Amino acid sequence: MTEAIDVGENPARKPDLEKLMAAVGQGDQEAFAALYDAMAGPVFGIVRRVLRDHAQSEEVAQEVFVEVWRTAAGYRPERGTVTTWILTLAHRRTIDRVRSVESAAARDHRAALLARTPEFDEVSEQVEARFEREQLRRCLQSLSEIQRQSVTLAYYEGLTYKEVANTLSTPLGTIKTRLRDGLIRLRDCLGVTA
Incomplete structure (x- = not known):
């Protein structure tokens, strides 16, 4: 209490x-x-x-x-x-x-x-993507035919280096060299820094 x-x-x-x-x-x-x-x-x-x-x-x-x-x-x-x-x-x-x-x-x-925040601008994104595709096409055209074929098969068709070599009936080492040289030229053409 x-x-x-x-x-x-x-x-x-x-x-x-x-x-x-x-x-x-x-x-x-x-x-x-x-x-x-x-x-x-x-x-x-x-x-x-x-x-x-x-x-x-x-x-x-x-x-x-x-x-x-x-x-x-x-x-x-x-x-x-x-x-x-x-x-x-x-x-x-x-x-x-x-x-x-x-x-x-x-x-x-x-x-x-x-x-x-401005909403996603779909039109400008499409224009930019189209510009990048055009620039890539132009740069691909600057490659030699065998480089362009190798890059296209490997990176656009999804073939392995060995499959590219078999498709083009070219030794694997040659394909690797062409791909490396082609990618370097693409990088330089697109202005990408390493």
């Missing part, structure tokens, strides 16, 4: 916050009301100084007192005063809110940037 706490109506007399906290830790609602009356101003003040928004400050202050109610049994006087403990909770909650607001703003900013 909890000891009755005098929460008195005398404003000149400060309540004993440690006794109130002990009673709150045991579920005493009257003690919590008295603790709230004593600490609401300082909690709101610290929150308001950081957040500046009145509505958010009230919301965070309310969250602080909900946390005080839930965790009052965990308060240890040897670690600091009740005022310090509650104001530390308020400060932490306030910082969490600032981070949450900043994170939401960053997400909104990224979403806005994505919304402004």
